[in-house]
Amino acid sequence: MKAIQPTRGRLLAAAAALLVAGNAAAYDWQALPEKPPSPKHNPTTEAKVELGKKLYFDPRYSASGTVSCNTCHNLMEGSDDGRPTSMGVFGRTGPRNAPPVWNAAFMSTQFWDGRAKNLEEQAKGPITAGVEMGMGSMDMAVERVISIDGYRELFAKAFPGDSNPTTVDNFVKAVAAFERTLITPNSPYDQYVKGDKSALSDQQVRGMKTFNEVGCTSCHSGPAFNGPQMNMPEGQGFYQKFPTFTDNEYVKKYNLMADKGRARGTGKESDLHMYKVPTLRNVTLTAPYFHNGQVETLPEAVRVMGKVQLNKDLSKQQVTDIVAFLNGLTGEFPEITMPRLPSNPGETVVEVSGDAESVSAH
């Protein structure tokens, strides 16, 4: 089993996880809650969700008018974009793979390096990142949105107590409220742990045991397989060093040391190559893998994890079984109707500020 690398303050939780993982028979397999959380600082309401849904799918408040939240976190798929790293406005690409929004409601921190304490804070990042939606500031995004007829009313309805409802804070609260509805319970795994022993195949059950025995659960624990985060206060993430074992072929092949992890933001030596443990829910839908999206298939991702995190050469059988088990983590996706986006009668909303390349014919 790999050495746990707890961050300051996480020692107890990590030790508890180790103890549990040490005893395969007693391992506490947990189902995903069927209801998403609704935090006190932003209780979910129908009106917030309605506004947030429109904002989530509206590309018009990006610099080019072409990139929405859904562009990189496509809810029609695994809430990612299938790319190694995402492509934002004007064809620009960033350095990290798009994390899933499905079940992000259950994460206590957001982004690969956990630099946002909740979904509200997270929403501000891509909107203002030059390589994502590319708006100069959140204020500019709000300004663009409320220049569209209909949005002002939706803000007022979503935040009925506010004298000035069209604020940055309310904008991201609405987006977060919508995102908290995006959960995928009742996967075959969930059905299995709730008692339906036919929900997983024999191979999947074997994979589940292997997943625990080789040590995956020492980090990928809890109902979302992202560590004990679901029971942690907002902002207190569960971080691990990746890669832990560096003397192997994979580290160079997949360029795993180039990104400084949490240290990129904090500048701290102790945060070097530290990442939030990502959820494994719907992992089969979110290829390519890892923070840099350099691994194209799930079997290879499992092999790499075995080596660089547990220093184990997993057998072909072990890998196949674990992958079969991970396939059982794909949940039920709620049906989503497309929002009608507000429009200004007869007026252009997007003011285009540039493009990567223009041509004179097509």
Add this chain to the structure above:
Amino acid sequence: MKAIQPTRGRLLAAAAALLVAGNAAAYDWQALPEKPPSPKHNPTTEAKVELGKKLYFDPRYSASGTVSCNTCHNLMEGSDDGRPTSMGVFGRTGPRNAPPVWNAAFMSTQFWDGRAKNLEEQAKGPITAGVEMGMGSMDMAVERVISIDGYRELFAKAFPGDSNPTTVDNFVKAVAAFERTLITPNSPYDQYVKGDKSALSDQQVRGMKTFNEVGCTSCHSGPAFNGPQMNMPEGQGFYQKFPTFTDNEYVKKYNLMADKGRARGTGKESDLHMYKVPTLRNVTLTAPYFHNGQVETLPEAVRVMGKVQLNKDLSKQQVTDIVAFLNGLTGEFPEITMPRLPSNPGETVVEVSGDAESVSAH
């Protein structure tokens, strides 16, 4: 009234339109059909629509993996993108404004210059255009799509008689079948002409009369306000010269002569600056206006049309009334559920071939 510029073979229809338009009282205002056409060469079926819907929203068969049909023809809005000209893969932009897909089922030709005879032929254009979805060929697009688990089955289900259902022809048939479901009947105008005289305001009724009297209906006639196209055989479009009157401020201001229109494709002198008469259904949702998207508001578009097509300086009142009438052409949008896009369990689908700009941090 402006001089009609009929193309070869359209003389009779144009003459008939002229006669009708010449008598305002007798003008034949028509409602949009409530059922879309289902052509013999591609009868609409549920299975085709299901496949076509997935294809319409799937960005993975674009060169960057980020651009779908819906990117530029956004069904959550007016089925356009709000941009002067669209932005495709890698931030590239083309020369023309995205035409609406809503009610495109009722057009007898497609594209601004009518170079596709139906929706099937149209679908091939953007997929292979370097500045739109950027695939090298339709074969490559089909190959990419059927490399995704689940699509092969959907093709087989949609084309049950075919020994090899995964063809380019079937691909575009499915997309077209879905697009034919995208109609917006029962606008206030439709309700009005069907007998509900309260469906339009007094101003809108005044605008409707002005719209006819000043001569707009000499081209923008029929249920879709795109000329007699709905009753014309596939591929026989109704074209007009734009601009017709060139000695005015607008032609230079909005650069209306730069695009050769149909002549760009045909090379014929007689096709110079000829365009398909576009529908005015939902026109209030599709700013900015004209083939080059250079006019930002509908009132200005009406003023420009009055001058460059009818050589008339419309009064402020006339413009305001016509705009009010055009607002009455916004129909009822059917609720669309988001498709679940097929995935390859644990495998990357998009093979990214390049990007406009990469950065090392965000």
